[in-house]
Amino acid sequence: MIGGKSFTAVAINCAAKAGEWIKTKLGKHTSLSLKYSAQDLVTEVDKGAEKMIRNLIMIQFPHHSILGEEGVEPGPEASTQALQDMQDEEYLWIVDPVDGTTNFVHGFPFFSVSIALAHKGEVIVGVVYDPMRDELFVAEKGKGAYVHGQRMSVSEEGTLHEGLIATGFPASPENARLNMQSLQAIAPQVRNIRSGGSAALHMAYVAAGRLSGFWEYGLNAWDIAAGSLLIKESGGIVTDIAGEPYHLGVRHVAASNGKLHDSFISELKKSAAHS
Template identity: 75%
Template sequence: MSEQQNASVVGSKSFTAVAINCAAKAGEWIKTKLGNYASLDIKYSSHDLVTEVDKGSEKLIRSLVLTHFPTHSFLGEEGVEPGPEASVQALADVREAEYLWIVDPIDGTTNFVHGFPFFCVSIALAYKGEVIVGVVYDPMKDELFVAEKGKGAYVHGKRMQVSGEETLRGSLVATGFPADHHYALPMNLKGVAAIAPQVRNLRVAGSAALHMAYVAAGRLSGFWEIGLNSWDLAAGALLIAESGGVVTDTSGEPYHLGVRNVVASNGKLQDELIGALAKAGAIG
């Protein structure tokens, strides 16, 4: 094992323990605030909301992470200005960091605001641009999805495996309605129109990170969405990869931190799903 590889593996247990602890503490606090937030602001569009609970959750996670690893870099959604350009720039500013924590303090804020119980805390750690730890925690169901690179992915302490469906026709697939109403939303709606008639059914539940965790757990066969960010995808991408699935961009290129248009599946559906989106002109 090379020295670089060793650097990413030796501390992985403590990294994962910190990620789990942060997600659990933030999730517990978020749950106490359900229906009890004080302020609601619109960021980029009416689909893109933020409350003081999002900001408080991120502050809590950042503080805990930097207490344990003060030299590490941190990228959190609420520390970034709204809009696609700002998101791209924020990642570019820290992408070369040796250790980078990538955090969505509440993925599914709109659901949280309405009391719809489908939201989560998403925490990933990248080592030199490669995700090595991914944690997604659903406080409403008390479900913790955890992955370490090369060590598998788990929920309820049991190893996860992607579903076995081999065609879109027999599959349950998820997507989202992007906050960017100018470009990403119309593009994704083209995909919805194309994919919905080809699958067993389609789900739009409002949290990309949880959708990806569900792909990893075999509850969904696939997921795609246009215009996402690194904090939406990083943890979920590792969960899926470590459960035997595949995550690429909408052109079929391998996942990396800069991917914004994503397709994820059990692997067996990947080419068919990408092909259907491409035929509809919906790959972004």
């Protein structure tokens, strides 16, 4: 606790307030611009939500640092540089104000607010909020993960064959090509594939046992930092595509209930080797 406000309470408050505001804007966006590619949109809502979250954090913790999607130039190089510039900060908030902007723009109700707090490079608080379903996923390091106030735990599927696996379709042509190869390799091995369009919500769903696993290429710290803690605190595993442990710099992510992680990584590695 600092100044009477716990880190987790502030993260929840930020996500809930931003999420409720975003929800009121659904179907009313007036200006759009391209971020990085034709698939990668940004709206005034993203910018407004991030500003709201920044202000709420700064009021409580004026000496903390904030890495937010809308404060970083488009493209992977800028994202990597922004993280490198900040990852040694003692307390770093990592914010995606609208994860699933394309869905939001189309009125497809699958998007989320993702807020994480890292202490010396390790995620200690993770919050993902889905305003359309009013679902708040919360994790605190060492204290478990919760949705609707109920403790979450990952699913029980022990094999890929039983698994429901999610992915996302990356903006960059190279990552898109890698992902299609992985999709061709994974799809025949699993029960089915889903692609909802919000990496943060996919990871929250792995934590809640609704998905057995998730992979995607070319993500940023703000897409996956909060979700990584949700999954770990629910008993799952988060690595990069090669199976190496997750850290804030990971861009190609694989997450699962842990029980089918080895075979999941094995298939992803095989598909990457054929590129």
